[in-house]
Amino acid sequence: MARSNRPVSLRQAWWLLASALAASAPLTPQVPLWLSLAAGVAYTWRAAITWRQWHLPPRWLLVLLVIAGTAGVVMQYRTTMGRTPGIALLLVFLALKLLELRTARDAVVTALLCYFLVLGQFLFTQTIPTALLAGLTTLITTATLLAASDDRPQPLLQLRRAGLMLAQALPFMLLLFLLFPRVQGPLWGIPQDRFSAISGLPDTIAPGSIALLSQSDAIAFRVKFKAEVPPQSQLYWRGPVMPAFDGRSWRIRQALGAYREVPYAGRGVAVDYEVTLEPHGKFWQFALELPATLPEGVALTSDYQPVSRQPVRNRMRYTQRAWPEANAGLNESQGILRDALALPKDGNPRTRAAAASWRAQHGSDGTAILAAAENFFNQQLLIYTLNPPLLGADSVDEFLFDTRRGFCEHFASAFVFALRAAGVPARIVAGYQGGEVNPVDGYLVVRQYDAHAWTEAWIAGRGWVRIDPTAISAPSRINLNLAAAVPAGEGLPFLARGDLAWLRELRHRLDAVTNGWNQWVLGYNPQRQRDLLAGLGMKEPDWRSMTAVLSVLCGGVMLGLTIWILRNRLRVDPAFAAWRRFTARLARCGIVWQPWEGPLAFARRAAAQAPRHAQRIGEIAALYARMRYGRSPQSGDLVRLKQMIAAFRP
């Protein structure tokens, strides 16, 4: 393999530099600044080596640099394991490999490192733009690989050839993507560091914490309903339930999943749907109230809050059924009811006084107290706003009696406090309310600004009853959306606003494309693969049948490509075929044409040996020579040559 020892040419060095740049530039935001700068210096150094024909740095210096780079990464991350440190190390190696490009083997190693880094990008983002960028990097790296074995063609030709080969590889990619038996990761240690900074509902609710989310139009999850989309006012997506109150903020109870199946009876019309949940790093999932089924690996806490065993770190898809009219907790345990009545010893005296008056009036009649509380909230003329004033120590009193302006968490917090003070068990439920149907693909899209907090009260004989105190003051929030409920002029996220219809339309289209991408490309997991293959008529697709189908189809594609690639194999120059017939005839008379002999030279020799046919031989050879080497071939030449040779009988 003498070839792998060939020194790297200048042109190859430029190619390698280009693919290293293309592969590492998208990773700049993910790695520390010093590493990007160091890589930049190394690339510049490489460019100078190539441009000015400097010497490569000595080996001892490279060894020092490798040690320094690795030490830097270890000091930065305190580990070399995991996603970001691994990528950082690859960047260090790539940058230094460029400084020791000596032979073709180094060039191949560098190109492979670039492919690895393309994969590395996907650890951070897998959007359509990322895919396009990765495609470009793959093209450049493939052209580099081409240049590593033959660096003569011009760069554009090289790119074209790389593009052609990648295009021919596409059918294989599609088949493998669809049919290669998928395995649900992780294969070994759970990648802990994925999705460390993602937005979603917090696990405590204090005044202002949901208002913060209302500024984000990031997507929380998408829902595909089997049948019609239920009315907006029914779309309560139940998330974390928060019964614990410390005087200011509400928090979830650290309870493990208690139920594998829902502990209440179904009632009314069931709603079937499929959720594609964006990763949010927490354990809980979102289900339309009240969940009737639980997906694989999901349990229901004693608060009827669906939680999964693992934090939601990947986009996940699950189908679920809801009973919007079900009653839960008819026989609720005493412990839970006690928790749902707990209040701090003091604080918010005015609310406590109002609650005491309801209690005095209605005794233990929960329904009546509930009505009194709703009536009270209605009379206070509370204003629903994104920008509530800051509240002091007695936050409930201040909200209900002084400022009277708040967001959903203010309403829910005050309402639960009042009910508990009046002796009715109550708690806060956080989640999302509403959502918007994308007319392009029919998916209901729930965004972060749809985050909401509402309340549940426990009434003897009815179980837990949902009351949304926000709806008392701002019914349009529930029946329409956020934009309809808040006063005009308040800063809303772009997509939450009602005006700018054309922008919304555009965004809807983009979102439908993204959703399609998420559903079919990124969300193509073992489950979806089985569904698709079953839909295509494969009975019980398992890895064996998939591999068999895959092999057959790949073989077919390969055969097709082979035929296409070798399509010209039988096309022999007809003039040459005629010439061979002619020489074969002469060979029978002992005049053997040698392949290296030109036609005219052969004719002279043959004429000398067979003077009787000298003229015919000369004519044929002259015609043939003109057809092969002449400047202007004529249309009838071939026919004439064939006729002359057919008539030639030595």
Added chain:
Amino acid sequence: MLAALRHRLHEVFVRWALRVRPPEAAPIVLTQRRVYVLPTRAGMAYGAALVVMLLGAMNYNLSLGHALVFLLAGLGVVAILHTFRNLVHLSIRPGRCEPVFAGGMVQFGLLLENRRPDARTSLRLFIDDADPVEVDIAPHASAATTLAVRATKRGWMPMPRLTIETSWPLGLIRAWSYAVPDLSCLVYPTPAEKAPPLPWSSDSARGSTRDGRGADDFSGLRKHQVADAPRHVAWKAVARQQDGPLLTKLFSGAAAQQLWLDWTALPDTVGTEERLSILARWILDADAAGLAWGLRLPTLRLAPDNGPAQRSAGLRALALHNHGAQ
């Protein structure tokens, strides 16, 4: 030990691969059946990298990672096809081969013919462990190339087995084939470095007698060599100086005479090959001096003449002397 085993296995494979009994009739077309394809070292590294990447994509559930790995795997398959195509259906014709002296380099000429409308790039041809010759062939064209092999023995030297390989375009896959073109090169005996002087003695003298001219003129002495005829030894001069080397008498003045390079002019102690070497040297010397010369071998007689044709004929006779018997 391992290397020897590998070599043995390789030989067995080649014998199986060639199948047809060499040498093969021209033109040799490298059909699909005789083009072999395996990954190169870079190709194996590429495959290993893909496996690692696939594991990473699985562990992190990266759909695009799967897509990338599958695309690159497809690229590998496409590379196989392209590399295979770069070599398959190439036709090889034997070309010219100029005779050389044993010990020199035979330049086997080959004509590579590309009947496809696409170029063939970076084909490497080599014999055994020699450095490969790299050839590109334009669409519908042919390219002439020569492969050098050291000639060891006089006579007809058949072209050894030729390996033709390519790893274009990606360097990940190597396609190769073997061929034994029907091409032989005439190898003349190595001209002796030390040879007796041109044999002007008895035969020449006889010739000169026939021509009616005077006897040779004595022109000097030189150190005796094994091949010198005993009767040319200057016995008187040897006797004069004690312990001195044997001396041979040199004669000149035969320029106008015909020169016979005679097999029997050399003493019987000289072996066949050495004898042919000396005769070859004589032919070269005589030719360089522009003399007309004849050649007498036990089985062949070449009439005196001069010029390149005579030289070729003489050397050819020496090269093929008793060749069939070997």
